Amino acid sequence: xxxxxxxxxxxxxxxxxxxxxxxxxxxxxxxxxxxxxxxxxxxxxxxxxxxxxxxxxxxxxxxxxxxxxxxxxxxxxxxxxxxxxxxxxxxxxxxxxxxxxxxxxxxxxxxxxxxxxxxxxxxxxxxxxxxxxxxxxxxxxxxxxxxxxxxxxxxxxxxxxxxxxxxxxxxxxxxxxxxxxxxxxxxxxxxxxxxxxxxxxxxxxxxxxxxxxxxxxxxxxxxxxxxxxxxxxxxxxxxxxxxxxxxxxxxxxxxxxxxxxxxxxxxxxxxxxxxxxxxxxxxxxxxxxxxxxxxxxxxxxxxxxxxxxxxxxxxxxxxxxxxxxxxxxxxxxxxxxxxxxxxx
Amino acid sequence: xxxxxxxxxxxxxxxxxxxxxxxxxxxxxxxxxxxxxxxxxxxxxxxxxxxxxxxxxxxxxxxxxxxxxxxxxxxxxxxxxxxxxxxxxxxxxxxxxxxxxxxxxxxxxxxxxxxxxxxxxxxxxxxxxxxxxxxxxxxxxxxxxxxxxxxxxxxxxxxxxxxxxxxxxxxxxxxxxxxxxxxxxxxxxxxxxxxxxxxxxxxxxxxxxxxxxxxxxxxxxxxxxxxxxxxxxxxxxxxxxxxxxxxxxxxxxxxxxxxxxxxxxxxxxxxxxxxxxxxxxxxxxxxxxxxxxxxxxxxxxxxxxxxxxxxxxxxxxxxxxxxxxxxxxxxxxxxxxxxxxxxxxxxxxxxxxxxxxxxxxxxxxxxxxxxxxxxxxxxxxxxxxxxx
Numbered sequence: 001x002x003x004x005x006x007x008x009x010x011x012x013x014x015x016x017x018x019x020x021x022x023x024x025x026x027x028x029x030x031x032x033x034x035x036x037x038x039x040x041x042x043x044x045x046x047x048x049x050x051x052x053x054x055x056x057x058x059x060x061x062x063x064x065x066x067x068x069x070x071x072x073x074x075x076x077x078x079x080x081x082x083x084x085x086x087x088x089x090x091x092x093x094x095x096x097x098x099x100x101x102x103x104x105x106x107x108x109x110x111x112x113x114x115x116x117x118x119x120x121x122x123x124x125x126x127x128x129x130x131x132x133x134x135x136x137x138x139x140x141x142x143x144x145x146x147x148x149x150x151x152x153x154x155x156x157x158x159x160x161x162x163x164x165x166x167x168x169x170x171x172x173x174x175x176x177x178x179x180x181x182x183x184x185x186x187x188x189x190x191x192x193x194x195x196x197x198x199x200x201x202x203x204x205x206x207x208x209x210x211x212x213x214x215x216x217x218x219x220x221x222x223x224x225x226x227x228x229x230x231x232x233x234x235x236x237x238x239x240x241x242x243x244x245x246x247x248x249x250x251x252x253x254x255x256x257x258x259x260x261x262x263x264x265x266x267x268x269x270x271x272x273x274x275x276x277x278x279x280x281x282x283x284x285x286x287x288x289x290x291x292x293x294x295x296x297x298x299x300x301x302x303x304x305x306x307x308x309x310x311x312x313x314x315x316x317x318x319x320x321x322x323x324x325x326x327x328x329x330x331x332x333x334x335x336x337x338x339x340x341x342x343x344x
Numbered sequence: 345x346x347x348x349x350x351x352x353x354x355x356x357x358x359x360x361x362x363x364x365x366x367x368x369x370x371x372x373x374x375x376x377x378x379x380x381x382x383x384x385x386x387x388x389x390x391x392x393x394x395x396x397x398x399x400x401x402x403x404x405x406x407x408x409x410x411x412x413x414x415x416x417x418x419x420x421x422x423x424x425x426x427x428x429x430x431x432x433x434x435x436x437x438x439x440x441x442x443x444x445x446x447x448x449x450x451x452x453x454x455x456x457x458x459x460x461x462x463x464x465x466x467x468x469x470x471x472x473x474x475x476x477x478x479x480x481x482x483x484x485x486x487x488x489x490x491x492x493x494x495x496x497x498x499x500x501x502x503x504x505x506x507x508x509x510x511x512x513x514x515x516x517x518x519x520x521x522x523x524x525x526x527x528x529x530x531x532x533x534x535x536x537x538x539x540x541x542x543x544x545x546x547x548x549x550x551x552x553x554x555x556x557x558x559x560x561x562x563x564x565x566x567x568x569x570x571x572x573x574x575x576x577x578x579x580x581x582x583x584x585x586x587x588x589x590x591x592x593x594x595x596x597x598x599x600x601x602x603x604x605x606x607x608x609x610x611x612x613x614x615x616x617x618x619x620x621x622x623x624x625x626x627x628x629x630x631x632x633x634x635x636x637x638x639x640x641x642x643x644x645x646x647x648x649x650x651x652x653x654x655x656x657x658x659x660x661x662x663x664x665x666x667x668x669x670x671x672x673x674x675x676x677x678x679x680x681x682x683x684x685x686x687x688x689x690x691x692x693x694x695x696x697x698x699x700x701x702x703x704x705x706x707x708x709x710x711x712x713x714x715x716x717x718x719x720x721x722x723x724x725x726x727x728x729x730x731x732x
Contacts, residue, residue, distance in 0.1 A: 041522060043503070058499075058522050081522060123508065140513045163509040178509040199419070201472070203509035218472075218506055220419065239639075240418075240466050243506055258466035258504070260637070281466050281504055281637070320503050336500065 006327035008048040009088035011125045011165055012285055017207040017248050019288035026292055028312045029343035034070030038063045042334040044085035045323040054093050055334050056082040062095055074110035089128035089147055096122030102135055114150035129168040136162025136175055156190035158183055165205035174213050176202030182215055194230035205245035209267045214253050216242025234270035245285040254293055256282025274308035284319050289326035296322055300333055350533055353385040377598055383538040387611045397616035400652025404718035404725055406660050407435045407650045411731040415626045415644040420473040429477045432650035443484040449619045450560055452486030457493045457558035461566045461581045465505035467637040468629045470564045472510035478562055479512050489514030495553055497521055497585055520551045530588050531555040536608055541595045548587040554614050561618040567625035567661055569633035572599035574677040574705025576634050577661040578621045578654030583608030597685045602704035606711030621657055623649040630668040631696040638693055655717025656724045658708045677703045
């Protein structure tokens with residue numbers, strides 16, 4: 001299946017956490033194309049491919065919703081809750097489950113293709129790169145499996161529970177761990193290339209920009225590391241822990257903090273370009289789309305990328321971890337109580 | 345088929361406590377608060393009383409450990425809280441070895457629930473650092489990680505606190521309620537029943553993890569003001585953190601947290617399983633509780649309290665919060681001044697002179713009358729150890 005311009009196959013659209021949309025004029029959503037509800041709460045973010053929006057729920061359903069009508073095309077019942085953001089690859093939806101399994105589901109029919117087991121719950125999003133799927137588990141290990149079959153390529157035990165979705169580059173896998181370390185692994189073997197300690201556990205997912213690995217920690221610091229060596233280039237002190245995974249736009253890295261601030265820093269220096277207080281604890285990742293940042297934090301915000309000014313807000317889409325899917329045609333939002341919106 | 349035998353207690357807290365309060369609680373005396381309705385309890389028949397049931401092995405005893413280094417720049421120090429908890433456990437039990445101290449409460453065959461308080465997350469909730477040390481203590485008593493549950497009623501509040509990522513591997517992190525109005529995590533046979541304000545659901549059910557999931561509970565409250573209960577400490581964290589549908593006991597400006605909190609804590613098997621309380625006072629929320637994120641009201645108190653008597657511990661907590669409020673010029677939690685009431689949640693979270701309810705700190709003494717512990721300050725042995 002070929003990816004089209006509006007597809008959104010993984011967390012924050014792509015492995016670069018870019019949001020995927022190029023420059024475009026800002027238009028505030030004018031109406032709801034449809035609104036529906038899925039069964040159970042939603043923690044993970046939706047993903048989109050072709051005509052279907054895939055929404056995971058803690059009731060254990062992966063819901064495939066037609067983006068034109070809002071009708072349920074199919075839903076797959078997993079054996080346990082789904083907290084994970086799905087990923088799309090080769091005609092399959094990949095998703096982690098609280099029973100420790102990662103399941104591959106046919107993206108068109110909803111039939112299970114394969115499953116693979118870990119020793120504890122998988123809340124992270126599976127990341128696909130070069131025919132392999134990479135994911136961490138609360139059992140403390142990173143896994144790489146074959147995308148076609150789910151067969152294990154390698155497993156690497158790290159020092160703490162993994163709730164950080166990995167960033168996967170051509171040769172490296174970067175991930176944070178509950179033991180407070182940021183790890184770089186060899187993507188072919190799982191060997192640890194380097195690790196860098198922070199002052200507390202990590203459940204934030206890293207991003208990579210121009211050789212700089214960017215990630216927050218529950219020690220209240222946001223770190224910029226040399227992706228090759230793990231040495232700290234700079235770190236920025238926030239007011240509370242950082243769960244919100246960073247989004248990248250050019251030389252800007254944007255992330256939220258649990259004290260309710262959203263900040264944009266210069267990737268090269270860590271200098272604060274702007275910082276705003278939204279009010280609620282921010283744990284969801286911001287999404288950059290063109291010149292606008294979308295964020296679900298109590299309500300849904302659209303924020304000007306250049307200065308942090310709030311452009312639009314709507315009292316919907318409360319979320320702890322879910323992030324919008326943004327296309328040229330619509331913004332798709334899944335809220336904590338299972339409500340799903342297509343705004344256009 | 346459920347083979348447990350159940351008994352029905354009636355009016356235990358409702359009429360009996362109400363009459364007893366009439367002469368002592370200013371709110372009742374001034375007719376500020378409507379009469380407490382009868383509260384019925386349906387609970388399993390207890391055939392043998394556990395010697396560890398509340399008030400536990402050390403009634404009336406509170407060990408307070410303070411160390412200014414335990415919280416610096418709003419960060420809790422893992423190594424310092426380790427020393428504080430070790431010291432507290434040794435002082436409480438008289439054991440020299442911390443492992444022996446933990447073994448007074450926990451046996452290797454136990455399944456242990458660690459009841460945290462995430463309701464103020466992320467700004468003021470049970471510190472993951474303290475939870476880690478408690479896990480280590482339980483493991484030192486021979487319990488494998490897979491038999492340790494860190495739990496609360498609300499999964500999403502635990503998620504805000506990132507507990508899933510921050511506790512040791514193997515420990516299970518469990519929210520009783522994953523979904524809105526989800527009652528699947530509650531035991532239909534154990535409940536408290538009362539009609540406070542004409543609500544449609546008059547029962548509050550006990551969480552199944554408490555009734556059947558664990559054999560021992562370690563309670564980890566935080567040191568906080570509570571707009572309805574006066575303070576939230578051991579009793580509130582345990583009672584309202586175990587039963588569902590408890591918000592119905594508040595309707596502004598009234599609250600029946602007194603006596604409902606104590607009654608809930610007295611219900612078996614909760615009363616027997618809650619064998620140890622470790623109060624996180626590294627941060628103290630002295631106004632705006634239980635949910636406030638306002639840093640102006642969060643004080644780095646640097647304290648941990650250890651004990652088995654929740655009433656005695658909450659009595660000391662109340663004293664501390666009262667003292668801090670006095671220092672800050674805020675009204676007492678015992679205040680019944682109608683002028684301090686507001687319906688504006690925003691005003692409450694910004695102004696320490698405002699409140700949403702007539703607070704009910706008397707719930708602590710009420711729990712004492714139910715036999716859950718010692719509320720008479722003169723009878724409480726409060727040991728204070730200042731490390732640094």
